[in-house]
Amino acid sequence: MRGNSKTVAVIGAGIVGVVSARFLQREGHAVVIVEAGNPGEGASFGNAGCLNGSSIVPMSMPGMIRQVPRWLMDPLGPLAIRWSYLPALAPWLVRFWRAGQPEKVKAQARALRALLAPCLDVLRPLAKEAGAEDLVHRRGHLWVYRSEESWRSERAAWALRRENGLCWEEFHRDALRELEPSLSRDIVKGVLVRENGHTTNPQRLVSCLLEAVLREGGRLERARALGFELDGARLRGVRTEAGLLAAQAAVLCAGAWSKPLAEQLGDAVPLETERGYHLMVREPEARPRIPIMDAERKFAATLMEDGLRLAGTVELAGLKAPPNWERARILLQQAHRLFPALRENYPKERFSVWMGHRPSLPDSLPAIGPSRRSPDVIYAFGHGHVGMAAAPMTGKLVAELISGKPPSIDVKPFSPQRF
Numbered sequence: 001m002r003g004n005s006k007t008v009a010v011i012g013a014g015i016v017g018v019v020s021a022r023f024l025q026r027e028g029h030a031v032v033i034v035e036a037g038n039p040g041e042g043a044s045f046g047n048a049g050c051l052n053g054s055s056i057v058p059m060s061m062p063g064m065i066r067q068v069p070r071w072l073m074d075p076l077g078p079l080a081i082r083w084s085y086l087p088a089l090a091p092w093l094v095r096f097w098r099a100g101q102p103e104k105v106k107a108q109a110r111a112l113r114a115l116l117a118p119c120l121d122v123l124r125p126l127a128k129e130a131g132a133e134d135l136v137h138r139r140g141h142l143w144v145y146r147s148e149e150s151w152r153s154e155r156a157a158w159a160l161r162r163e164n165g166l167c168w169e170e171f172h173r174d175a176l177r178e179l180e181p182s183l184s185r186d187i188v189k190g191v192l193v194r195e196n197g198h199t200t201n202p203q204r205l206v207s208c209l210l211e212a213v214l215r216e217g218g219r220l221e222r223a224r225a226l227g228f229e230l231d232g233a234r235l236r237g238v239r240t241e242a243g244l245l246a247a248q249a250a251v252l253c254a255g256a257w258s259k260p261l262a263e264q265l266g267d268a269v270p271l272e273t274e275r276g277y278h279l280m281v282r283e284p285e286a287r288p289r290i291p292i293m294d295a296e297r298k299f300a301a302t303l304m305e306d307g308l309r310l311a312g313t314v315e316l317a318g319l320k321a322p323p324n325w326e327r328a329r330i331l332l333q334q335a336h337r338l339f340p341a342l343r344e345n346y347p348k349e350r351f352s353v354w355m356g357h358r359p360s361l362p363d364s365l366p367a368i369g370p371s372r373r374s375p376d377v378i379y380a381f382g383h384g385h386v387g388m389a390a391a392p393m394t395g396k397l398v399a400e401l402i403s404g405k406p407p408s409i410d411v412k413p414f415s416p417q418r419f
């Protein structure tokens with residue numbers, strides 16, 4: 001090992017954890033990944049797989065609040081709240097609403113662009129080394145609209161993308177059908193961002209990266225992390241169900257479950273979970289070549305290795321409530337309207353459903369940076385809707401911070417102490 005190399009405990013084997021571990025190894029550190037469940041089976045399991053440098057539009061936008069009642073009243077709508085959870089959720093909602101002020105939104109978008117734009121360039125070499133290059137593609141991402149009016153209703157989002165240097169092409173009727181023949185004739189406009197990419201199996205991508213970590217001498221500890229042992233501000237180790245794991249540095253990347261561990265280090269981070277669902281159709285009758293976002297219904301359709309994945313919706317109900325599988329089944333009804341070749345119902349052997357916990361901070365930016373009590377513990381959580389795309393640069397930043405190198409991009413906007 002090199003002179004300044006450390007033993008680093010990486011808490012959480014989601015996409016952020018495995019990418020961080022790979023970058024730490026490249027810097028000469030020894031890594032132990034601590035995982036409470038099965039690696040890659042948190043939010044990183046069932047997402048839409050989009051690796052979009054264009055995902056820079058924060059969730060809280062000016063004027064969004066006006067749309068919320070309509071979304072909540074629509075049983076097929078993209079947003080649901082469990083009312084029993086509202087008292088616990090209220091402080092986060094207030095922060096979320098405040099984050100949607102125009103000047104704040106501009107700053108959030110700039111920060112997200114810096115984090116997301118290099119996504120494919122940073123990820124591809126890692127995927128290649130891990131034998132997973134076949135899982136990462138650059139074919140663009142297509143937003144589709146049923147009317148010019150609905151396209152115009154998103155002009156603030158597209159203006160933000162333009163301000164941040166994003167380019168796109170617009171397709172109408174026949175040209176759109178030629179680009180993506182599976183789409184319904186109700187779709188009148190498509191907007192293609194060519195720089196975007198996707199993975200055709202997020203979970204297998206995590207597994208391949210984890211295997212690469214283990215091949216390079218990393219270790220996987222199957223145990224829950226319970227807390228930290230500090231000597232003053234210096235880290236001595238991570239307390240786990242399996243005992244104390246001695247480490248000179250740690251990365252907290254336990255996704256939506258990171259909050260109680262950060263609290264132990266003096267950081268009251270307003271982390272919530274935006275639960276999302278997917279429904280996968282095996283051997284689908286529609287096979288879109290490019291990942292598609294239904295801009296009105298707010299779900300993505302991505303052709304994966306093992307079927308067509310319809311993913312999206314936001315449900316605010318916390319970490320403990322059981323899934324409401326109706327939220328997943330709704331996606332199929334929506335998708336039938338987008339791809340007429342799909343059925344509205346399938347026998348159970350033809351589809352599967354999943355629910356996952358997006359780790360979300362109210363300003364749509366992750367927390368990346370040292371903890372309040374110890375510079376040895378680096379946070380890397382709260383990536384919300386964009387964790388797959390943000391993980392490559394996050395992992396790079398984590399390794400730079402732990403190695404005492406200047407970070408590749410400005411990390412101030414992601415300060416865990418900004419709240």
Ligand SMILES: Cc1cc2nc3c(=O)[nH]c(=O)nc-3n(C[C@H](O)[C@H](O)[C@H](O)COP(=O)(O)OP(=O)(O)OC[C@H]3O[C@@H](n4cnc5c(N)ncnc54)[C@H](O)[C@@H]3O)c2cc1C
Binds near residue numbers: 046224277358389
């Ligand atoms: C429906 C849906 C669609 C999405 N689509 C996209 C998309 O297209 N593109 C995109 O970029 N993002 C997307 N996302 C978001 C993305 O999936 C997440 O932001 C990302 O997976 C978060 O990764 P993570 O590594 O932080 O967390 P996770 O993948 O949740 O991993 C955290 C890990 O930490 C472990 N853990 C928790 N507590 C402990 C503990 N105490 N000790 C040890 N281990 C612990 C968990 O078991 C888990 O394995 C989507 C999310 C959803 C739900």
